[in-house]
Amino acid sequence: MNPVPDGANLQSTFRALADPTRRQIVAMLGDGEKTVAQVASQFDMTRAAVKKHLVVMEAGGIVASQPRGRETLNRLNPLALKRAADWLHQFERFWEPRLAALKEAVDQDADRGERK
Amino acid sequence: MNPVPDGANLQSTFRALADPTRRQIVAMLGDGEKTVAQVASQFDMTRAAVKKHLVVMEAGGIVASQPRGRETLNRLNPLALKRAADWLHQFERFWEPRLAALKEAVDQDADRGERK
DNA sequence: TTGACGTGATACCATTTGGTATCTAATTAG
DNA sequence: CTAATTAGATACCAAATGGTATCACGTCAA
Numbered sequence: 001m002n003p004v005p006d007g008a009n010l011q012s013t014f015r016a017l018a019d020p021t022r023r024q025i026v027a028m029l030g031d032g033e034k035t036v037a038q039v040a041s042q043f044d045m046t047r048a049a050v051k052k053h054l055v056v057m058e059a060g061g062i063v064a065s066q067p068r069g070r071e072t073l074n075r076l077n078p079l080a081l082k083r084a085a086d087w088l089h090q091f092e093r094f095w096e097p098r099l100a101a102l103k104e105a106v107d108q109d110a111d112r113g114e115r116k
Numbered sequence: 117m118n119p120v121p122d123g124a125n126l127q128s129t130f131r132a133l134a135d136p137t138r139r140q141i142v143a144m145l146g147d148g149e150k151t152v153a154q155v156a157s158q159f160d161m162t163r164a165a166v167k168k169h170l171v172v173m174e175a176g177g178i179v180a181s182q183p184r185g186r187e188t189l190n191r192l193n194p195l196a197l198k199r200a201a202d203w204l205h206q207f208e209r210f211w212e213p214r215l216a217a218l219k220e221a222v223d224q225d226a227d228r229g230e231r232k
Numbered sequence: 233t234t235g236a237c238g239t240g241a242t243a244c245c246a247t248t249t250g251g252t253a254t255c256t257a258a259t260t261a262g
Numbered sequence: 263c264t265a266a267t268t269a270g271a272t273a274c275c276a277a278a279t280g281g282t283a284t285c286a287c288g289t290c291a292a
Contacts, residue, residue, distance in 0.1 A: 081210070
């Protein structure tokens, strides 16, 4: 019934996104699921540290890990990302008019420049 | 000239969003600009603590504070929120097909239920 | 001018966080 | 079986974080 079955709340999701290493991991997993070692190879950091990040990301529901024989594959859970995006879009009505005003100002500048 | 004039990078913005109190403040400021004391009155927390949160939010570019006589008004900067939303939307292509698949499954359930 | 009020800044404390080092368990290859 | 590899779990450390208490400064009103 619930499209996001895990117990990740908005808080743990934003927390998972609040670290640059973890956002980089999100981007990496966007290219396909990876083992802990594969992820760690991209960072100047021990495997244990990367594993900790992955645990935080799992708690935030943005990553799901799945044991596969000897290794463990970590893949992105985009639905948690969507929930964070949805929260931010509550405020779209605030930035929409701002962008419109900005665009208008730019257009006026262009008009002056072009001597239209 | 710059639509986001402050030096707030994505990192500081996500950090500013990673605390439930601060996200609540974002929602509060959505209703209009408020003084530190007005914000603090809504929390079981000292004014100094709220001020600290507001400083973090300023660093993240999501709040702009403006002295007004004896008090200081804090208002939302929605453009920083938009930048965070834009980052998340990089991954929309991952959740889009997921939602489509989910919708299809729901439709099939409905079909079975309706004996259409 | 004097006092009250709202604010900013600082010092300090407890907890959390990001990281390493290390140990143990499980799976694959020889 | 044995050894190598991959992963998970702890213990521990330094730094950052969230909070309070407190002080000093500018502004408004009497």
